[in-house]
Amino acid sequence: MNYILYDKNFITIEDLKIDMEDRGYQFGDGIYEVIGVYNGKTFKMIEHLNRLERSAKELQIDFPHDFRFLKESLEKLQSLNGLQNGMIYLQITRGAASRVHHFPGSDVPPVLIAYTREMNDNSFIQKKGVECITTEDLRWLRCDIKSLNLLGNVLAKQKAVENNSFEAILCRNEIVTEGSATNVFIVKNGVLYTHPANNYILNGITRSTVIEQCRKMNYKVEEKPFKTQDLLDADEAFLTGTLIDVVPVRKINDYNIGSGVPGSITIGIQQIFNTLIN
Numbered sequence: 001m002n003y004i005l006y007d008k009n010f011i012t013i014e015d016l017k018i019d020m021e022d023r024g025y026q027f028g029d030g031i032y033e034v035i036g037v038y039n040g041k042t043f044k045m046i047e048h049l050n051r052l053e054r055s056a057k058e059l060q061i062d063f064p065h066d067f068r069f070l071k072e073s074l075e076k077l078q079s080l081n082g083l084q085n086g087m088i089y090l091q092i093t094r095g096a097a098s099r100v101h102h103f104p105g106s107d108v109p110p111v112l113i114a115y116t117r118e119m120n121d122n123s124f125i126q127k128k129g130v131e132c133i134t135t136e137d138l139r140w141l142r143c144d145i146k147s148l149n150l151l152g153n154v155l156a157k158q159k160a161v162e163n164n165s166f167e168a169i170l171c172r173n174e175i176v177t178e179g180s181a182t183n184v185f186i187v188k189n190g191v192l193y194t195h196p197a198n199n200y201i202l203n204g205i206t207r208s209t210v211i212e213q214c215r216k217m218n219y220k221v222e223e224k225p226f227k228t229q230d231l232l233d234a235d236e237a238f239l240t241g242t243l244i245d246v247v248p249v250r251k252i253n254d255y256n257i258g259s260g261v262p263g264s265i266t267i268g269i270q271q272i273f274n275t276l277i278n
């Protein structure tokens with residue numbers, strides 16, 4: 001059986017009712033998280049819930065549950081669904097109320113939904129790397145909030161798919177920010193670079209984990225903006241994100257990155273990452 005966590009209850013899809021005037025549905029007025037599950041264990045659950053709590057705070061959405069209760073509920077959902085490898089998707093909207101743009105009254109409770117899904121097998125792209133395109137970053141200026149408003153991301157990813165590419169790498173005024181649903185790293189002369197965690201990017205848990213592990217291995221990591229041209233001229237490039245872990249980028253806009261195959265530092269980081277999740 002595939003259960004859904006709806007507010008505090010475990011229900012089946014047949015029993016799920018979404019209100020037409022849920023603000024998530026009408027305004028994208030809500031937040032979400034995607035939490036990885038590897039070999040029956042959640043990965044970095046606390047970090048994800050901390051980020052969720054922060055997103056809620058930034059948007060003045062009431063965090064509906066006690067933190068600990070939510071963590072236990074998500075773990076129960078995972079075990080009820082027998083999920084071994086996959087993800088827990090969780091979203092909280094500002095609630096359902098008669099449609100007006102401004103916030104509804106404090107009597108309107110936020111709506112929390114979580115469900116699980118099996119993981120796609122990513123071993124092929126992790127090994128072979130992917131092709132990407134660059135495109136203008138058209139999103140708003142609070143990309144640090146993991147909000148349900150994903151139109152800029154959706155349009156960018158669609159463009160990538162139409163160009164037979166895996167990911168769209170977003171550039172704002174010639175500065176590489178991140179991918180449509182991933183963070184971007186480059187390697188140049190043995191040093192790693194990634195955009196600083198400010199309002200222009202979503203600070204990925206995978207990103208932070210990679211930075212921490214790289215520093216442990218004595219790689220130099222610079223959280224500094226770099227240009228689109230630096231991306232194309234990089235020795236290596238890779239993407240990070242919960243559903244893909246660490247994926248090498250071998251081509252961007254039809255230009256080879258380095259020699260067009262996954263680089264040695266990227267492969268080293270993938271190996272370290274694999275030891276963390278296994």
Ligand SMILES: *Cc1c(COP(=O)(O)O)cnc(C)c1O
Pocket residue numbers: 034146153178179180181182183202203204205206207240241242243
């Ligand atoms: C979720 C997300 C990421 C990756 O974050 P992880 O915590 O590593 O999964 C990167 N960029 C955007 C825009 C995202 O929404």
